[in-house]
Amino acid sequence: MDRETFTESLTKDSFPDAVVVTREANTSMDVHEHPFEAKALILEGEMVIRAGDTEQTYKVGDVFHLPANKLHAERYGPNGVTYLVGRK
Template sequence: MERDEFIDALKREGFAEVVTVMRDPNGTLDDHAHPFEAKALVLHGELTIRTAAAENLYKTGDVFHLQANESHSERFGPDGVQYLVGRK
């Protein structure tokens, strides 16, 4: 999915806040949760997200979706990761 197409889809789905997040190579974030729903498009690099249900690898062009208060951990690839995320 292309960036502009993704932003339009976020707006249609009610994601009012859209930000770009950058994470360092080979970094991690331990289990945590956000008080908002998040839907993101990976712009560069890769990350692995582990939830109670599964562990998934996301690469450039992939979209991931986390519900509000969904506990998860994150592991970033050797080039780090940059993603565009909508929050609501």
């Protein structure tokens, strides 16, 4: 998905303005949760999200969507990751 289409989808789904997040290469976050729903578009690099027994790799152009309070872990690729995320 491209950035313009993604931004339009956030607006349609009533997300406030999106922010850009960058994570360093080869780092991770242990299992955690957020009190908000998150929908993000990968702009650069890649990341892996593990929720329960499911692990998914996201690369440039991919979108991930996490509901509020969903336990998950994150791992960032060899070039890190930059993503555009809407939170509500």
